[in-house]
Amino acid sequence: MSAALELEAAPALEVREVAVHFSGLVAIASMSFRVPEGRIVSLIGPNGAGKTTAFNVITGFLRPTKGSVLFRGTDITRLTPDRIAALGVVRTFQRTSIFAGCTVFDNVLTAMHLQGKAETWAALLRLPSARRETERQHVAVREILEFVGLTHRADELASNLAYGEQRLLGIAIALAASPKLILFDEPAAGLNPSETEEFMAVVKRIRDRGVTVLLVEHDMRMVMSISDLVVVLNHGRIIAEGPPEAIQSNPDVIRAYLGQGVKRAQA
Amino acid sequence: MTTDRMTTDRMTGPLLGWLFVLVMAVGPLWFGDLYVLHVLTSTGIFIIGAMSLNLLLGYTGQLSLGHIAFFGIGAYTSALLALGFDLDLGGSEPVVFGPKPVWVAFLGGILVAAFFGFLIGKLAFRVRGAYFVIVTISFAQVARMVALNWVDLTEGPMALSGIPPLSVWLPGQGVVPLYAKEYNYLIVLAVAVISFLVIQRLVDSRVGRAFVALRENEPLARSVGIDVTRYLVVATVIAAGMAGAAGGLYTHYIRIVDPDVFLFIYTVTMVIMVLTGGKGTLAGPVVGGLLFGIMPELLREVARPEVQWIVYGVAMIVVVFFVPRGIVPAVGGLWARTVAKRERPASATLVAGKETSA
Amino acid sequence: MAEFLQHCVNALVLGGTYALLGIGLTLIFGIMRVVNFTHGELYTFGAYMAFVLGSLLGLDFFLSLLLAATLGVALGAVIEFVLLRPLKGADIDTTMLVMIGAGIAMQASEQLTWGGVAKMVPHPFPPDPLVFGPVAVAPVRLFVLGVAVALLVAFYLLINRTRLGVAMRATFQDPDTAALMGVNKGLMYTLTFAIGSGLAAIAGALLAPIFLVYPTMGDLVSLKAFAIVILGGLGNIAGASIGGFVLAFVEEFGAGYLSSGYRDAMGFLLIIAVLILRPQGLFAAKERIG
Numbered sequence: 050m051s052a053a054l055e056l057e058a059a060p061a062l063e064v065r066e067v068a069v070h071f072s073g074l075v076a077i078a079s080m081s082f083r084v085p086e087g088r089i090v091s092l093i094g095p096n097g098a099g100k101t102t103a104f105n106v107i108t109g110f111l112r113p114t115k116g117s118v119l120f121r122g123t124d125i126t127r128l129t130p131d132r133i134a135a136l137g138v139v140r141t142f143q144r145t146s147i148f149a150g151c152t153v154f155d156n157v158l159t160a161m162h163l164q165g166k167a168e169t170w171a172a173l174l175r176l177p178s179a180r181r182e183t184e185r186q187h188v189a190v191r192e193i194l195e196f197v198g199l200t201h202r203a204d205e206l207a208s209n210l211a212y213g214e215q216r217l218l219g220i221a222i223a224l225a226a227s228p229k230l231i232l233f234d235e236p237a238a239g240l241n242p243s244e245t246e247e248f249m250a251v252v253k254r255i256r257d258r259g260v261t262v263l264l265v266e267h268d269m270r271m272v273m274s275i276s277d278l279v280v281v282l283n284h285g286r287i288i289a290e291g292p293p294e295a296i297q298s299n300p301d302v303i304r305a306y307l308g309q310g311v312k313r314a315q316a
Numbered sequence: 317m318t319t320d321r322m323t324t325d326r327m328t329g330p331l332l333g334w335l336f337v338l339v340m341a342v343g344p345l346w347f348g349d350l351y352v353l354h355v356l357t358s359t360g361i362f363i364i365g366a367m368s369l370n371l372l373l374g375y376t377g378q379l380s381l382g383h384i385a386f387f388g389i390g391a392y393t394s395a396l397l398a399l400g401f402d403l404d405l406g407g408s409e410p411v412v413f414g415p416k417p418v419w420v421a422f423l424g425g426i427l428v429a430a431f432f433g434f435l436i437g438k439l440a441f442r443v444r445g446a447y448f449v450i451v452t453i454s455f456a457q458v459a460r461m462v463a464l465n466w467v468d469l470t471e472g473p474m475a476l477s478g479i480p481p482l483s484v485w486l487p488g489q490g491v492v493p494l495y496a497k498e499y500n501y502l503i504v505l506a507v508a509v510i511s512f513l514v515i516q517r518l519v520d521s522r523v524g525r526a527f528v529a530l531r532e533n534e535p536l537a538r539s540v541g542i543d544v545t546r547y548l549v550v551a552t553v554i555a556a557g558m559a560g561a562a563g564g565l566y567t568h569y570i571r572i573v574d575p576d577v578f579l580f581i582y583t584v585t586m587v588i589m590v591l592t593g594g595k596g597t598l599a600g601p602v603v604g605g606l607l608f609g610i611m612p613e614l615l616r617e618v619a620r621p622e623v624q625w626i627v628y629g630v631a632m633i634v635v636v637f638f639v640p641r642g643i644v645p646a647v648g649g650l651w652a653r654t655v656a657k658r659e660r661p662a663s664a665t666l667v668a669g670k671e672t673s674a
Numbered sequence: 675m676a677e678f679l680q681h682c683v684n685a686l687v688l689g690g691t692y693a694l695l696g697i698g699l700t701l702i703f704g705i706m707r708v709v710n711f712t713h714g715e716l717y718t719f720g721a722y723m724a725f726v727l728g729s730l731l732g733l734d735f736f737l738s739l740l741l742a743a744t745l746g747v748a749l750g751a752v753i754e755f756v757l758l759r760p761l762k763g764a765d766i767d768t769t770m771l772v773m774i775g776a777g778i779a780m781q782a783s784e785q786l787t788w789g790g791v792a793k794m795v796p797h798p799f800p801p802d803p804l805v806f807g808p809v810a811v812a813p814v815r816l817f818v819l820g821v822a823v824a825l826l827v828a829f830y831l832l833i834n835r836t837r838l839g840v841a842m843r844a845t846f847q848d849p850d851t852a853a854l855m856g857v858n859k860g861l862m863y864t865l866t867f868a869i870g871s872g873l874a875a876i877a878g879a880l881l882a883p884i885f886l887v888y889p890t891m892g893d894l895v896s897l898k899a900f901a902i903v904i905l906g907g908l909g910n911i912a913g914a915s916i917g918g919f920v921l922a923f924v925e926e927f928g929a930g931y932l933s934s935g936y937r938d939a940m941g942f943l944l945i946i947a948v949l950i951l952r953p954q955g956l957f958a959a960k961e962r963i964g
């Protein structure tokens with residue numbers, strides 16, 4: 050199946066001419082791309098290209114100066130992060146982001162918030178419906194921990210986990226919100242090769258469950274091996290878009306990354 | 317943690333709790349000393365306040381330093397409703413509110429305090445961190461100024477006095493006012509137990525986990541769909557209502573209320589109770605409250621009242637420096653370590669147990 | 675009209691000391707991210723030192739002012755060294771709680787040492803007010819205003835024209851980068867806290883001969899100082915100076931024309947109003963997510 054064909058189908062996510070200016074500074078000049086349903090799409094680019102900014106715009110943490118973001122055809126540009134999450138768009142964070150003071154189990158249980166309905170009065174009266182809901186969620190939490198391979202750490206405080214385990218917990222938290230589209234912000238940063246392998250397997254399994262994946266990542270080996278589609282961002286603009294093989298040989302992309310290499314050498 | 321220990325914890329916790337309540341209910345009455353009863357009643361009222369503060373400070377992580385305002389608003393509202401009052405709303409005749417039954421007044425105090433909690437909760441999301449702290453302090457100060465200056469309503473520094481005590485309806489005798497210290501003590505104990513149960517149930521629920529998520533990591537909480545604004549308001553409303561209940565108990569027990577109930581030092585007292593006992597733990601405010609409720613009475617014998625405040629100030633610093641998580645978690649951790657040491661030979665079952673527990 | 679001008683003069687005198695309190699606090703908050711709840715107690719400390727030196731020891735009035743300020747600087751340095759330095763890197767709530775504890779202990783100590791009876795501090799100025807047309811002002815008040823303005827100017831020069839000032843501003847902007855550039859962060863924090871404390875102490879010492887000196891005089895001062903800081907914008911020294919005068923005018927006119935009972939509430943109402951209406955203008959920088 051060609052990438053062009055996929056783009057014809059209704060996309061899970063559509064970013065339309067989004068621009069972000071920070072007090073005169075242009076973080077994103079104008080960005081448009083689509084994420085097809087059920088695929089793994091990677092957003093790559095040199096440091097400072099605007100990738101994290103793009104994530105913040107998509108998930109509602111940042112209002113764009115211009116443009117709009119559509120999820121399955123619904124405009125989500127002006128929604129708050131929790132409303133966007135409720136629609137099924139869930140992100141992870143670049144730096145490790147967990148509920149550090151809670152157990153691994155409670156981390157995931159907390160993140161099941163959207164799957165619950167019990168409100169204050171139900172909790173205070175200990176209604177049977179609330180109790181059943183809790184029981185159901187306990188089962189679901191164990192499934193998710195099994196899925197990412199953290200079952201044996203369930204009762205540990207999240208802050209006591211090793212770095213790689215915390216990254217996995219971050220994924221478990223995002224999965225608990227039952228995403229339709231999941232956004233990973235540099236998930237492999239700081240992982241050793243075997244942990245990266247493990248992570249890639251998890252991402253593929255997530256996709257195989259029918260969840261669309263948008264990835265920001267620096268590890269090119271990983272990007273090229275798991276992505277269905279790659280979008281390249283440089284200086285706040287999209288300079289290339291296509292399947293991994295096409296991107297690897299794209300002269301603009303090579304130049305962008307080479308430029309960064311030169312700068313690094315000078316510094 | 318093994319499955320066995322989980323179940324024993326689940327059993328012994330409430331058992332010890334109810335045993336404690338029983339001892340507190342029977343012990344002081346059996347002992348019969350009215351002064352001791354008075355100290356315990358005031359301590360109990362403060363513990364309810366500290367528990368409500370803990371909901372904000374310990375669970376949602378919001379440092380509200382105007383908490384005494386809710387207590388004072390509850391106290392004044394309950395007193396005024398029970399006494400009856402005139403309100404000059406600019407019309408030709410002042411609106412007259414007749415005296416209401418004490419329990420209706422008490423409930424009114426809770427509701428009005430909760431309403432102000434709602435306002436502060438709404439505000440909390442616009443102003444955060446140090447600004448929120450200053451705003452809450454300012455709110456309590458303004459409340460005190462209003463109580464001092466709206467003399468027509470509050471009698472100002474002259475204080476509202478002659479407030480009726482709480483009462484009970486008995487068949488054949490009708491409404492009987494409860495003047496005796498014993499009854500007031502038992503009512504305070506009952507309200508404290510109810511407050512504890514409310515917080516316990518809330519914390520161990522979807523709502524309580526949303527509170528903790530807000531404390532632990534707000535962006536992450538939002539990213540998994542928790543409407544943090546809403547839950548912050550829920551927390552402040554409940555905390556304020558509970559503090560208002562404590563204020564109502566105070567007003568009908570002491571039966572006089574003046575603008576000094578709004579003093580910053582009382583918020584600080586509650587903060588010290590929560591921090592010392594352990595913020596974000598259920599038992600923390602109770603332990604801290606008992607400690608700092610009873611300590612001044614012991615100090616009174618040997619030192620001037622200023623010494624009490626010096627001790628409070630130093631205690632606050634010492635706790636933050638050396639027991640930052642408070643007594644309850646520190647003791648709990650010590651206990652867990654001792655148990656773990658004793659159980660080490662059985663570590664193989666410990667690992668196996670992990671799969672099934674949680 | 676005469677009443678109006680009289681209020682203006684009173685507000686100016688009060689505003690000078692408010693500005694001193696405000697810039698001390700804005701400096702500490704801006705550079706150290708510490709909400710200093712001992713600020714009001716340092717103000718009280720300054721006032722008591724003026725009383726001890728001027729009244730009990732019979733030192734020269736001006737000398738006792740100078741010494742009171744110096745002692746305030748020293749006490750500030752001690753507080754920073756003992757209580758804040760060990761907490762390096764702690765969050766704002768933690769340091770705030772420690773400062774509240776310290777403030778309570780300080781106030782109770784003052785109460786224990788001096789008792790609750792208010793003290794008077796003598797001054798060498800003639801008691802008869804100077805009359806300018808419709809306005810009368812006591813010479814001592816003019817002196818207070820003069821010293822306050824002189825200190826504000828001196829402080830402005832310190833921040834903008836000296837190497838110390840450059841280092842402070844650099845630390846304010848970005849403590850880590852400043853440290854890389856060779857600024858001694860620890861020393862900078864101690865100096866910041868000491869200078870801020872000294873400003874609070876001199877404000878207390880200056881007002882001591884005008885108002886009475888009593889242990890709880892600093893109670894509202896910390897909070898008023900925060901009102902000033904918030905009005906002026908966080909870490910904005912010029913803003914804090916202006917904020918000091920704004921608060922003084924609001925209090926003076928609010929008390930004069932609205933209700934004297936609510937005089938001390940004005941500042942708080944002002945803070946609440948400012949924070950409700952313009953919270954976005956008060957945050958330094960938006961936090962980056964991710």
